[in-house]
Amino acid sequence: MEKKEANAIAEGLLFAAGDEGLTKKQLAKIMELDITYVDEIIDSLISDYQKKNRGITLLQSKDYLHLTTKPEHASYYQRLMDTPQSSRLSQAALETLAIVAYQQPITRTEVEDIRGVKSERPIQTLVARSLIEEVGRKEGVGRPIMFGTTKEFLTYFGLTSIEELPPLPTEVTESDVEQEADLFFERFQEQLDANNER
Template structure:
């Protein structure tokens, strides 16, 4: 495989790793390359991002590599944050919202166990849209955050309280919660998208 293809794969891995980032050791293991080659690939990617026409840069914090926006463009990112968005919720965000609504209070790890995939971004999207909020910390190692639906969630769906959610069928398995909850949220999907 050519070095340019490894660079492309590495860039994709950096993007896919999101906020958690990725270490050089992880890259060595995933790409099955030695440290010297990984360092060379990272140096080339860093060099590419240093050009003025690029909006992303490569940052290393301790041993973890992240893709991030360039600080010199921060005033534009602030404008984006301050501008009302018309973005729709992704399927992943809707699934996560359904799980949270029916299983609250629930941790991100528990959401991921039900969905079977990482849920950092959907959870962050739901927090940014004020549909969910932190409702406490779970007792145990690391005291992870627990999430629940917010008042805005109730307003969006025209509910007076969370008790107005339709009940899930008797004897439902935890793994089926996502599917059953999706049926409920499907009828509200268009309404939610119009309000966002």
């Protein structure tokens, strides 16, 4: 495998791994490369990211490598966080929001058990948009954070309380669930779009 291609693949894998990151051993296994070649790839990426024309950098925390933003650009990222969001919520964020709305208080792990996929980023998005918030900690190992909907969530959807959410059907088939979910997400998105246009 050529060095440029290997660098590009490693970069893509690190991006896809997100906050969890990857170890050099994991990269070597996935890319079917010798660990010494992976060391060269990582050194090459680090060198490239140190240039001023690059907006990301490679951070090593314990054995894990993560792609992250550069600290010197932090003021711009803060401006982004402070800017009202007008973009549409992703399907993952809408699914997560629906689960939190109906199952609150709920932990991230419980959301992931229901969705069947990792949900850290959708939860971060929803917290950043003030649609959900931390409402306490669950008793037990690690005392994980529990999430619930916010007053902003109620305002967005014209509700006075969470009890006004439409009831979930009791006897449903898998196709019914998919159809109901699609309709639910469409209504959520329509309401978000309408509020963003105000």
